[in-house]
Amino acid sequence: MESVFFFFITLQPACRSSSSSPKRIKGHDGRNLQLKFKSKLSLPLFTGGKVEGEQGAAIHVSLIDANTGHVVTGSPESWATLDVVVLEGDFNNEDGDNWTQEEFDSHVVKEREGKRPLLTGDLQVILKEGVGTLGELTFTDNSSWTRSRKFRLGLKVASYSCQGIRIREAKTEAFTVKDHRGELYKKHYPPALNDEVWRLEKIGKDGSFHKKLNQAGIFTVEDFLILVVRDSQRLRNVRIFFLSHHEIF
Known part of the structure:
Protein backbone atom coordinates (compact mmCIF):
# COMPACT_ATOMS: atom_id res chain seq x y z
CA MET A 1 0.00 0.00 0.00
CA ARG A 181 -41.90 23.02 -19.13
CA GLY A 182 -41.21 22.69 -22.86
CA GLU A 183 -40.45 19.00 -22.38
CA LEU A 184 -44.16 18.37 -21.90
CA TYR A 185 -44.58 19.14 -25.60
CA LYS A 186 -41.43 17.40 -26.87
CA LYS A 187 -41.67 15.09 -29.88
CA HIS A 188 -40.21 11.61 -29.60
CA TYR A 189 -37.58 10.33 -32.05
CA PRO A 190 -38.54 7.73 -32.94
CA PRO A 191 -42.07 7.69 -31.50
CA ALA A 192 -43.22 4.59 -29.64
CA LEU A 193 -46.41 2.79 -30.62
CA ASN A 194 -48.05 3.65 -27.29
CA ASP A 195 -47.13 7.35 -27.49
CA GLU A 196 -49.99 9.79 -27.76
CA VAL A 197 -50.57 10.71 -31.40
CA TRP A 198 -49.48 14.34 -30.89
CA ARG A 199 -45.90 13.12 -30.35
CA LEU A 200 -45.77 12.80 -34.15
CA GLU A 201 -44.39 15.67 -36.18
CA LYS A 202 -46.90 18.27 -37.48
CA ILE A 203 -49.55 17.33 -34.91
CA GLY A 204 -49.66 19.94 -32.14
CA LYS A 205 -50.70 18.92 -28.65
CA ASP A 206 -54.34 19.97 -28.13
CA GLY A 207 -54.34 21.55 -31.58
CA SER A 208 -57.15 21.19 -34.14
CA PHE A 209 -55.69 18.09 -35.80
CA HIS A 210 -55.05 16.44 -32.45
CA LYS A 211 -58.65 17.05 -31.38
CA LYS A 212 -60.07 15.76 -34.68
CA LEU A 213 -57.96 12.63 -34.46
CA ASN A 214 -59.19 11.98 -30.92
CA GLN A 215 -62.77 12.51 -32.03
CA ALA A 216 -62.20 9.86 -34.67
CA GLY A 217 -60.89 7.43 -32.05
CA ILE A 218 -57.21 7.90 -32.96
CA PHE A 219 -55.34 8.36 -29.68
CA THR A 220 -51.96 6.69 -30.12
CA VAL A 221 -49.24 6.38 -32.72
CA GLU A 222 -50.30 2.76 -33.19
CA ASP A 223 -53.90 3.83 -33.91
CA PHE A 224 -52.61 6.24 -36.52
CA LEU A 225 -50.36 3.68 -38.26
CA ILE A 226 -53.14 1.11 -38.39
CA LEU A 227 -55.33 3.60 -40.24
CA VAL A 228 -52.48 4.55 -42.59
CA VAL A 229 -52.39 0.90 -43.71
CA ARG A 230 -56.03 -0.15 -43.42
CA ASP A 231 -58.18 2.90 -43.98
CA SER A 232 -56.33 5.94 -45.30
CA GLN A 233 -59.64 7.42 -46.46
CA ARG A 234 -60.65 7.83 -42.83
CA LEU A 235 -57.62 10.02 -42.27
CA ARG A 236 -58.66 12.17 -45.23
CA ASN A 237 -62.08 12.50 -43.67
CA VAL A 238 -60.55 14.13 -40.60
CA ARG A 239 -58.65 16.52 -42.90
CA ILE A 240 -55.08 15.43 -42.32
CA PHE A 241 -54.61 13.85 -45.75
CA PHE A 242 -51.52 16.03 -46.30
CA LEU A 243 -49.66 14.23 -43.54
CA SER A 244 -48.10 11.26 -45.29
CA HIS A 245 -46.39 8.47 -43.43
CA HIS A 246 -42.99 9.69 -44.64
CA GLU A 247 -43.58 13.30 -43.60
CA ILE A 248 -44.45 12.35 -40.06
CA PHE A 249 -41.32 10.35 -39.48
Whole structure:
Protein backbone atom coordinates (compact mmCIF):
# COMPACT_ATOMS: atom_id res chain seq x y z
CA MET A 1 0.00 0.00 0.00
CA GLU A 2 2.84 2.42 0.87
CA SER A 3 4.51 1.84 -2.51
CA VAL A 4 1.23 2.50 -4.35
CA PHE A 5 0.70 5.74 -2.44
CA PHE A 6 4.26 6.86 -3.15
CA PHE A 7 3.74 6.24 -6.86
CA PHE A 8 0.56 8.31 -6.81
CA ILE A 9 2.03 11.36 -5.15
CA THR A 10 5.11 11.31 -7.35
CA LEU A 11 3.05 10.89 -10.51
CA GLN A 12 0.71 13.81 -9.89
CA PRO A 13 3.21 16.69 -10.15
CA ALA A 14 4.34 15.39 -13.55
CA CYS A 15 0.86 16.08 -14.91
CA ARG A 16 -0.28 19.53 -13.83
CA SER A 17 -1.78 22.41 -15.74
CA SER A 18 0.44 24.98 -17.40
CA SER A 19 -0.16 28.66 -16.58
CA SER A 20 0.72 29.78 -20.11
CA SER A 21 -0.60 28.19 -23.26
CA PRO A 22 0.55 28.84 -26.81
CA LYS A 23 -1.97 28.40 -29.61
CA ARG A 24 0.16 25.69 -31.19
CA ILE A 25 -0.19 22.68 -28.95
CA LYS A 26 2.95 20.60 -29.15
CA GLY A 27 4.85 18.89 -26.38
CA HIS A 28 8.61 18.62 -26.14
CA ASP A 29 8.30 15.09 -27.52
CA GLY A 30 6.38 16.29 -30.61
CA ARG A 31 2.98 15.06 -29.46
CA ASN A 32 -0.09 17.19 -30.16
CA LEU A 33 -2.37 16.40 -27.23
CA GLN A 34 -6.08 17.14 -27.47
CA LEU A 35 -9.22 16.22 -25.54
CA LYS A 36 -12.13 15.08 -27.66
CA PHE A 37 -15.81 14.29 -27.18
CA LYS A 38 -16.45 10.92 -28.82
CA SER A 39 -20.25 11.07 -28.43
CA LYS A 40 -22.88 13.51 -29.67
CA LEU A 41 -25.47 14.87 -27.27
CA SER A 42 -29.10 13.85 -27.34
CA LEU A 43 -31.04 16.98 -28.22
CA PRO A 44 -33.05 18.97 -27.35
CA LEU A 45 -31.91 19.47 -23.74
CA PHE A 46 -34.19 20.69 -20.96
CA THR A 47 -33.50 22.10 -17.51
CA GLY A 48 -33.67 19.40 -14.86
CA GLY A 49 -33.20 16.64 -17.43
CA LYS A 50 -30.20 14.34 -17.66
CA VAL A 51 -27.54 15.24 -20.22
CA GLU A 52 -27.11 12.11 -22.36
CA GLY A 53 -25.59 10.93 -25.59
CA GLU A 54 -27.66 10.05 -28.63
CA GLN A 55 -30.33 7.41 -27.94
CA GLY A 56 -29.60 7.65 -24.22
CA ALA A 57 -26.03 6.40 -24.50
CA ALA A 58 -23.18 7.47 -22.24
CA ILE A 59 -20.98 10.38 -23.34
CA HIS A 60 -17.42 9.21 -23.90
CA VAL A 61 -14.30 11.39 -24.09
CA SER A 62 -10.70 10.66 -24.97
CA LEU A 63 -7.22 12.13 -25.02
CA ILE A 64 -5.69 11.85 -28.47
CA ASP A 65 -2.47 12.73 -30.21
CA ALA A 66 -3.69 14.74 -33.19
CA ASN A 67 -0.52 13.87 -35.10
CA THR A 68 -1.55 10.22 -35.24
CA GLY A 69 -5.25 10.28 -34.31
CA HIS A 70 -4.57 7.60 -31.70
CA VAL A 71 -5.74 7.59 -28.09
CA VAL A 72 -2.88 8.41 -25.72
CA THR A 73 -2.11 5.56 -23.31
CA GLY A 74 0.71 4.55 -21.03
CA SER A 75 1.65 8.06 -19.88
CA PRO A 76 0.76 10.29 -16.90
CA GLU A 77 -1.42 12.44 -19.17
CA SER A 78 -3.60 9.44 -19.95
CA TRP A 79 -4.73 9.42 -16.29
CA ALA A 80 -5.45 13.14 -16.03
CA THR A 81 -8.44 14.59 -14.18
CA LEU A 82 -10.74 16.77 -16.30
CA ASP A 83 -13.19 19.52 -15.38
CA VAL A 84 -16.55 19.72 -17.19
CA VAL A 85 -17.59 23.33 -17.89
CA VAL A 86 -20.26 25.24 -19.80
CA LEU A 87 -19.15 27.44 -22.69
CA GLU A 88 -20.82 30.21 -24.67
CA GLY A 89 -22.43 28.75 -27.78
CA ASP A 90 -20.52 31.07 -30.09
CA PHE A 91 -17.09 30.10 -28.75
CA ASN A 92 -14.58 29.52 -31.53
CA ASN A 93 -17.04 29.60 -34.42
CA GLU A 94 -14.55 31.41 -36.59
CA ASP A 95 -11.19 29.91 -35.68
CA GLY A 96 -11.46 26.17 -36.27
CA ASP A 97 -9.84 24.24 -33.44
CA ASN A 98 -7.08 26.75 -32.75
CA TRP A 99 -7.37 28.56 -29.40
CA THR A 100 -5.37 29.29 -26.27
CA GLN A 101 -6.21 28.20 -22.75
CA GLU A 102 -6.96 31.82 -21.88
CA GLU A 103 -9.41 32.13 -24.78
CA PHE A 104 -11.15 28.95 -23.70
CA ASP A 105 -11.42 30.08 -20.07
CA SER A 106 -12.78 33.50 -21.09
CA HIS A 107 -15.81 31.82 -22.69
CA VAL A 108 -16.78 29.71 -19.67
CA VAL A 109 -20.36 30.55 -18.58
CA LYS A 110 -21.26 30.81 -14.91
CA GLU A 111 -24.70 30.87 -13.34
CA ARG A 112 -26.78 34.03 -13.26
CA GLU A 113 -26.60 36.07 -10.08
CA GLY A 114 -28.79 34.56 -7.40
CA LYS A 115 -29.23 31.31 -9.33
CA ARG A 116 -28.05 27.79 -8.57
CA PRO A 117 -24.85 26.52 -10.24
CA LEU A 118 -25.59 26.32 -13.95
CA LEU A 119 -24.43 22.72 -14.32
CA THR A 120 -24.79 20.20 -11.49
CA GLY A 121 -23.75 16.59 -11.02
CA ASP A 122 -20.44 14.89 -11.75
CA LEU A 123 -18.31 17.83 -12.84
CA GLN A 124 -15.07 15.90 -13.15
CA VAL A 125 -13.93 13.00 -15.31
CA ILE A 126 -10.87 10.87 -14.58
CA LEU A 127 -9.24 9.42 -17.66
CA LYS A 128 -8.16 5.79 -17.60
CA GLU A 129 -5.60 5.03 -20.27
CA GLY A 130 -6.77 8.07 -22.20
CA VAL A 131 -10.51 7.33 -22.10
CA GLY A 132 -13.26 8.59 -19.81
CA THR A 133 -17.04 8.77 -19.45
CA LEU A 134 -19.13 11.70 -18.26
CA GLY A 135 -21.27 11.07 -15.19
CA GLU A 136 -24.71 12.46 -14.49
CA LEU A 137 -25.08 16.12 -15.46
CA THR A 138 -28.07 18.46 -15.29
CA PHE A 139 -28.62 22.05 -16.40
CA THR A 140 -30.50 24.19 -13.89
CA ASP A 141 -31.10 27.16 -16.21
CA ASN A 142 -32.00 27.63 -19.87
CA SER A 143 -29.68 29.23 -22.42
CA SER A 144 -31.97 32.05 -23.60
CA TRP A 145 -30.22 34.72 -21.48
CA THR A 146 -26.75 34.22 -22.98
CA ARG A 147 -25.20 36.18 -25.84
CA SER A 148 -25.66 33.40 -28.39
CA ARG A 149 -28.72 31.85 -26.70
CA LYS A 150 -26.83 28.57 -26.81
CA PHE A 151 -24.32 26.61 -24.73
CA ARG A 152 -21.53 24.16 -25.39
CA LEU A 153 -20.09 21.62 -22.99
CA GLY A 154 -16.34 21.91 -22.57
CA LEU A 155 -13.58 19.76 -21.09
CA LYS A 156 -10.33 21.08 -19.64
CA VAL A 157 -7.54 19.54 -17.61
CA ALA A 158 -8.03 20.21 -13.88
CA SER A 159 -5.79 22.91 -12.40
CA TYR A 160 -3.72 20.38 -10.43
CA SER A 161 -3.12 18.06 -13.39
CA CYS A 162 -0.42 18.03 -16.10
CA GLN A 163 2.05 20.79 -15.25
CA GLY A 164 4.08 22.08 -18.16
CA ILE A 165 2.09 20.15 -20.76
CA ARG A 166 -0.45 21.90 -22.99
CA ILE A 167 -3.47 19.72 -23.64
CA ARG A 168 -6.06 21.38 -25.84
CA GLU A 169 -9.55 21.52 -24.39
CA ALA A 170 -12.59 19.88 -25.99
CA LYS A 171 -15.96 21.36 -26.87
CA THR A 172 -19.27 20.01 -28.15
CA GLU A 173 -21.39 21.50 -30.88
CA ALA A 174 -23.58 24.43 -29.77
CA PHE A 175 -27.01 23.53 -28.40
CA THR A 176 -30.05 25.14 -26.83
CA VAL A 177 -31.23 24.35 -23.31
CA LYS A 178 -34.95 24.91 -22.93
CA ASP A 179 -37.05 25.30 -19.83
CA HIS A 180 -38.30 21.94 -18.57
CA ARG A 181 -41.90 23.02 -19.13
CA GLY A 182 -41.21 22.69 -22.86
CA GLU A 183 -40.45 19.00 -22.38
CA LEU A 184 -44.16 18.37 -21.90
CA TYR A 185 -44.58 19.14 -25.60
CA LYS A 186 -41.43 17.40 -26.87
CA LYS A 187 -41.67 15.09 -29.88
CA HIS A 188 -40.21 11.61 -29.60
CA TYR A 189 -37.58 10.33 -32.05
CA PRO A 190 -38.54 7.73 -32.94
CA PRO A 191 -42.07 7.69 -31.50
CA ALA A 192 -43.22 4.59 -29.64
CA LEU A 193 -46.41 2.79 -30.62
CA ASN A 194 -48.05 3.65 -27.29
CA ASP A 195 -47.13 7.35 -27.49
CA GLU A 196 -49.99 9.79 -27.76
CA VAL A 197 -50.57 10.71 -31.40
CA TRP A 198 -49.48 14.34 -30.89
CA ARG A 199 -45.90 13.12 -30.35
CA LEU A 200 -45.77 12.80 -34.15
CA GLU A 201 -44.39 15.67 -36.18
CA LYS A 202 -46.90 18.27 -37.48
CA ILE A 203 -49.55 17.33 -34.91
CA GLY A 204 -49.66 19.94 -32.14
CA LYS A 205 -50.70 18.92 -28.65
CA ASP A 206 -54.34 19.97 -28.13
CA GLY A 207 -54.34 21.55 -31.58
CA SER A 208 -57.15 21.19 -34.14
CA PHE A 209 -55.69 18.09 -35.80
CA HIS A 210 -55.05 16.44 -32.45
CA LYS A 211 -58.65 17.05 -31.38
CA LYS A 212 -60.07 15.76 -34.68
CA LEU A 213 -57.96 12.63 -34.46
CA ASN A 214 -59.19 11.98 -30.92
CA GLN A 215 -62.77 12.51 -32.03
CA ALA A 216 -62.20 9.86 -34.67
CA GLY A 217 -60.89 7.43 -32.05
CA ILE A 218 -57.21 7.90 -32.96
CA PHE A 219 -55.34 8.36 -29.68
CA THR A 220 -51.96 6.69 -30.12
CA VAL A 221 -49.24 6.38 -32.72
CA GLU A 222 -50.30 2.76 -33.19
CA ASP A 223 -53.90 3.83 -33.91
CA PHE A 224 -52.61 6.24 -36.52
CA LEU A 225 -50.36 3.68 -38.26
CA ILE A 226 -53.14 1.11 -38.39
CA LEU A 227 -55.33 3.60 -40.24
CA VAL A 228 -52.48 4.55 -42.59
CA VAL A 229 -52.39 0.90 -43.71
CA ARG A 230 -56.03 -0.15 -43.42
CA ASP A 231 -58.18 2.90 -43.98
CA SER A 232 -56.33 5.94 -45.30
CA GLN A 233 -59.64 7.42 -46.46
CA ARG A 234 -60.65 7.83 -42.83
CA LEU A 235 -57.62 10.02 -42.27
CA ARG A 236 -58.66 12.17 -45.23
CA ASN A 237 -62.08 12.50 -43.67
CA VAL A 238 -60.55 14.13 -40.60
CA ARG A 239 -58.65 16.52 -42.90
CA ILE A 240 -55.08 15.43 -42.32
CA PHE A 241 -54.61 13.85 -45.75
CA PHE A 242 -51.52 16.03 -46.30
CA LEU A 243 -49.66 14.23 -43.54
CA SER A 244 -48.10 11.26 -45.29
CA HIS A 245 -46.39 8.47 -43.43
CA HIS A 246 -42.99 9.69 -44.64
CA GLU A 247 -43.58 13.30 -43.60
CA ILE A 248 -44.45 12.35 -40.06
CA PHE A 249 -41.32 10.35 -39.48
